[in-house]
Amino acid sequence: MIARRAGAALAVLLLLLIALGDRVAPNSSMQQFPDSAWAPPMPLRASGGDLFAHPLRLDDRLARTFSEDTSRRIDVDLFARGRLIAADPAAADPVLLLGADALGRDILARVAGAARWSLGVSVTGALLALLVGALLGAVAAGGGRLADRVVVSMSTGLAALPVVYIVLALRAALPLVMTPGQVFAALALLFGLVGWPLTARGVRGILLRERALDYAEAARAAGASRMRLMFVHLLPAASGFLVTQFLILVPGFLISEVTLSFLGLGFPEPTPSWGTMLQDASNVRVMAEAPWMLAPAAALALTSVALHLAAGPREDQLTLFSRAR
Amino acid sequence: MSVLRAFRKIAAALLFVALVSTAALILARRAPGDYTDTLRAARLSEDVIARERERLHLDRSLPDLTRIWLTGLARLDLGTSYRFARPVTSLIAERAPRTLALVSAAVLLAIAGALLWGTWLVHARRPVRMVLSAAATTALSLPSIVILFALLLGAAKAGWLAQAGHGMVIPLLGILALLLPAAGGLARVHEQALREALAEPWALASTARGVSAGVLVWKLAMRIAATRVISVMPLVAANILGASLLVEVVTGWAGIGRLMLDALVARDVFLVAGCTAAITAAIAALALASDALVAALDPRIKSIEALETAEPAR
Numbered sequence: 001m002i003a004r005r006a007g008a009a010l011a012v013l014l015l016l017l018i019a020l021g022d023r024v025a026p027n028s029s030m031q032q033f034p035d036s037a038w039a040p041p042m043p044l045r046a047s048g049g050d051l052f053a054h055p056l057r058l059d060d061r062l063a064r065t066f067s068e069d070t071s072r073r074i075d076v077d078l079f080a081r082g083r084l085i086a087a088d089p090a091a092a093d094p095v096l097l098l099g100a101d102a103l104g105r106d107i108l109a110r111v112a113g114a115a116r117w118s119l120g121v122s123v124t125g126a127l128l129a130l131l132v133g134a135l136l137g138a139v140a141a142g143g144g145r146l147a148d149r150v151v152v153s154m155s156t157g158l159a160a161l162p163v164v165y166i167v168l169a170l171r172a173a174l175p176l177v178m179t180p181g182q183v184f185a186a187l188a189l190l191f192g193l194v195g196w197p198l199t200a201r202g203v204r205g206i207l208l209r210e211r212a213l214d215y216a217e218a219a220r221a222a223g224a225s226r227m228r229l230m231f232v233h234l235l236p237a238a239s240g241f242l243v244t245q246f247l248i249l250v251p252g253f254l255i256s257e258v259t260l261s262f263l264g265l266g267f268p269e270p271t272p273s274w275g276t277m278l279q280d281a282s283n284v285r286v287m288a289e290a291p292w293m294l295a296p297a298a299a300l301a302l303t304s305v306a307l308h309l310a311a312g313p314r315e316d317q318l319t320l321f322s323r324a325r
Numbered sequence: 326m327s328v329l330r331a332f333r334k335i336a337a338a339l340l341f342v343a344l345v346s347t348a349a350l351i352l353a354r355r356a357p358g359d360y361t362d363t364l365r366a367a368r369l370s371e372d373v374i375a376r377e378r379e380r381l382h383l384d385r386s387l388p389d390l391t392r393i394w395l396t397g398l399a400r401l402d403l404g405t406s407y408r409f410a411r412p413v414t415s416l417i418a419e420r421a422p423r424t425l426a427l428v429s430a431a432v433l434l435a436i437a438g439a440l441l442w443g444t445w446l447v448h449a450r451r452p453v454r455m456v457l458s459a460a461a462t463t464a465l466s467l468p469s470i471v472i473l474f475a476l477l478l479g480a481a482k483a484g485w486l487a488q489a490g491h492g493m494v495i496p497l498l499g500i501l502a503l504l505l506p507a508a509g510g511l512a513r514v515h516e517q518a519l520r521e522a523l524a525e526p527w528a529l530a531s532t533a534r535g536v537s538a539g540v541l542v543w544k545l546a547m548r549i550a551a552t553r554v555i556s557v558m559p560l561v562a563a564n565i566l567g568a569s570l571l572v573e574v575v576t577g578w579a580g581i582g583r584l585m586l587d588a589l590v591a592r593d594v595f596l597v598a599g600c601t602a603a604i605t606a607a608i609a610a611l612a613l614a615s616d617a618l619v620a621a622l623d624p625r626i627k628s629i630e631a632l633e634t635a636e637p638a639r
Contacts, residue, residue, distance in 0.1 A: 003462075157341060160559060160608055162567030165585070169349055169601070172589035173356040255468045259571050262470075263586060278470070282575050287474065288481035294474055301471045308466030 007309025011247070014119060014303055021116035025106050026076070026087035026095045029113030029272045033094045033104035038064040041099040041107075041292050044076060051076040055093035099292035101280060111295050114272035118261075119303065121184050122253035125191025126246050132192055133199025134235065134242060140200065141207035142230035151204070155197035166194045167256045171265050180271040187266070191253045199245045206238045247311035251304040258300060274300050334616065338609035343398060345605045350394050350598035351387060359383055359592050360407040381407055383594075394598055403602065404595030408587065413599035416584060421603050424580030427496065428569050431503035432562050438508040439554060443515025444542065447523070464509025469568035473502035473575060499572045506568075507561050511554050518553035522546040552619045552626070559612040566604065 022029055033039075035058060042053045052075050054068040074091040078084065085108075087095040094100075098108040140151035158166075170190050178186065207230060210216055219233045254274070260266035261275025262282070269276060274296040280286070281293035361383060364374050378384045382393055382404075397404055403413035446457050476498040480486050485494050522528065523546050531541055570582035581600055588596035620626045 003459075157345075160341075160563060160612065161345065161605065162563045162570075164567035164570055165604065168570070168586070169352060169589060169597070173352045175357050176590065251466065251468070255470070255568070258468070258470065262571060263574065265590075278474070281474070284477055284481050284486055287478045291478060294478065297471045297474045301467055304468055304471075305463060305466045308462065 003309050004312045007306045007311075010302070010306035011310045014115070014306060015123075017112060017115040018119050018123070020084060020112065022109065022113045023082060024084045024112035025097070025109035026083065026085050027106040027109045029105065029109040030270055031094075031105065031109075033096075033100060033106075035104065036094060036096060036100045037102055037104040038290055039066055039096050039100040039104070040290075042068070042096050044097060045073075051078070053087075053095050053097070055091070056096075098295050099290070101277075101293060107277075107292055107295050110272040110277060111274070111299050114274050114277060114296065115299070117180065117184065117267050117271060118254060118257050118274040119250075121187045121257055122191070122250045124184075124188040125195060125253045126249035128188060128192025129195030129249055130199055130242055130246055133196035133245070134203050134238065136196060137200040137203025137238070138207060138227075138230040138235060140204040141211065141234075142226050148204075151200060155200050158194065159197040159201075163194055163252065164256050164259050167191070168260065168263075168265065170194075171260055176265070177268070180267050183267050187257060187260070191249075191256065195249055195253065199242070199249075202241050202245065203235075203238045206241060207234045210234045210237045244311050247307045251307050254300060254303065334613060338613055341609050342602055342605045343395060346398065346598045346602035347391055347394060349601035350391065350594060353589065353592060353594045353597040354387060354390060356592055360594075363591075381405070390594070394595070398602060403599035406588070406593050406596040406599075408591045408593045408596065413595050416596065417581065417599055417603050420579060420581045420584045421607075423578060424566075424569060424573065424582060425607070427500060427503070427573070427578060427580060428562065428566050430500050431507065431565050431569075432558065434500070435504040435507035435511060435561065435565070436554060436558065438504065439511030439515050440547070440551060442508060442512035443519060443550075443554075444547070446512060446516040447519050448542075461509040461512045464505045465507075465513065466509075467506055469502045469506055469565075470571050470575070472505055473499060473572055476502060477575075495576045496578055499569075499576045499578060503565050503568055503572060507565055511557070511561060514557060515550060515554050518550035519546055522549045525549075548622050552623045555615050555622070556619050558615045559608060562611050563608055566608075 017024065027033075036056065039056050042056060044051055044053055046052075052073040054070050055072055055074055056066040057069040059065045059067055074093065074095055075088040076095060077086045077088075080086040081089070085095075085097070094106065096106050096108070098106070098111065101107060101110070136151050136155075140148045167187075167190050170193070171186065174186055211229075211234060216229060216234060219229050224233065257266055257273065258275035258278060261273045262279045264279075266275050267273035277293075277296040278300075281290075281297070286293055360381065361374050361378055364377060369377075375384075382390060385393065394404065401414065403417070405411065406413050406416055409416055442457065442461065446454060446461070449457055477486075477495075480494060480498060519542070523542070528541060528546060531545055532538075536545070569580070570586070572578070573580045573582040574586070581603060585597065585600040585604075587593070588600060
């Protein structure tokens with residue numbers, strides 16, 4: 001239970017991150033600081049209640065070695081100047097708390113800014129998938145034998161295929177070059193289109209079970225139509241299941257987004273996304289020499305673990321399709 | 326499994342392969358741009374391009390193309406790749422075994438690991454159980470790509486990747502990254518199934534007859550509980566296959582994922598459909614194998630299936 005609450009709290013913080021996006025870090029996610037290319041993270045220091053960081057000095061331009069210039073300090077404020085973390089605007093050097101990439105862009109700003117795209121598209125896609133899943137589940141449970149057969153066989157077939165491959169094939173059928181906004185809309189729709197099978201199966205099962213209960217019988221006796229019975233009286237019983245489904249769908253779609261962006265079919269540069277950022281870090285030499293480039297992987301891991309914790313124990317997830325039960 | 330039932334399942338599997346691969350073919354053909362755009366970019370004459378379009382069946386209508394594909398599929402002739410100018414079957418024969426090796430190693434190790442992990446979860450005392458349980462939750466929620474990056478970082482820092490003969494290290498890390506999330510999830514499934522099996526009346530009856538705890542857990546209950554893990558295996562394998570795409574790209578493992586990606590981007594219609602057919606055929610075969618294995622392990626399934634056939638549910 002504690003783990004579940006901690007996960008839920010973390011998940012709420014992550015949602016805040018979508019809202020804040022580019023306002024988390026001292027710099028914009030697009031701004032380039034050429035002198036700070038490959039700069040390592042600058043430690044945040046505190047003295048007497050004030051936060052500050054020492055600027056970095058470029059020691060060797062070719063080897064890209066840096067050292068802290070302890071003779072100078074840049075003041076850092078929290079919740080100031082419209083940012084979560086704000087640096088002294090008069091300072092000549094940038095504050096790079098998680099280091100910089102090959103173009104000298106702030107990794108912290110990019111990880112936070114990417115949350116808006118990567119998490120945003122996954123959350124939108126998950127909501128769409130829930131909508132489709134709940135509708136089809138209700139149709140299967142209340143729409144007669146043929147509708148049930150169609151929904152069940154479609155969901156079985158779709159769930160058997162790897163989601164990443166379906167999304168990849170559908171995405172590749174669209175124009176290869178799209179604007180970030182178009183990519184967002186396309187991916188969210190694709191996620192909604194392919195993510196519904198488990199939700200539909202779960203909702204169908206819950207509705208079939210609920211339909212046999214006395215309150216459903218009472219609603220029927222009072223003259224409720226078949227669809228009214230499904231959507232108004234029975235569907236609320238599936239709300240707990242839908243919340244759990246949502247928490248499990250989001251990390252799944254995040255992986256799909258990361259895969260597509262990594263392969264160049266997702267969000268285009270310079271739009272920050274966790275997938276494109278991981279692509280920059282995917283070289284073993286980069287990993288060893290600039291491990292801070294792996295920050296998006298840490299963000300991805302944290303998000304995924306938080307959402308799974310918030311979803312709680314979920315043994316029955318996989319077994320929705322199991323016949324041996 | 327009755328002969329009729331087996332026959333129906335195989336027919337359904339073949340239909341599934343034909344449907345999904347045809348959908349992929351239509352999707353790739355309808356996508357904006359086609360393969361001859363690259364020829365036009367190379368400033369070849371319209372005459373040459375028209376002849377090339379005819380040779381590659383690109384001048385055919387969609388129903389015609391679908392017919393060519395389906396009649397070819399029935400003869401296991403998957404057409405010719407535009408991009409590689411080679412029969413699709415030979416390309417798949419070259420790449421698919423590499424993906425199969427990666428994915429099947431991960432699936433088998435994940436199942437073996439999950440059976441041990443889940444059984445231990447049932448047996449362990451409280452502090453150990455909590456650690457094992459937290460580890461399972463963490464493992465199942467970490468994406469394979471994150472685990473792979475962490476492993477690669479560790480290997481690079483340890484200097485394993487700089488030594489001569491590190492060729493197998495990276496694929497092994499890939500397998501580990503693929504199997505960990507699956508093993509964590511399956512361990513939970515197995516734990517639950519084992520607890521339920523041990524709570525059934527026959528388990529109590531066996532104990533009463535003097536069967537030892539070890540035989541009860543590791544032989545009798547394991548056999549029944551394992552059916553749950555095996556019945557979800559096709560889904561888990563599909564997940565692992567999905568994750569293997571990125572693992573293949575990052576580790577430079579020339580499998581079917583990379584081939585499919587190149588085919589999709591190049592609008593290589595028959596290669597896309599061929600890769601899809603190979604992937605769906607593998608998934609369908611696995612589903613059939615899992616069904617057969619479950620029926621062989623748990624004799625009760627047969628009677629349930631017989632009941633279902635006689636009197637459909639609902």
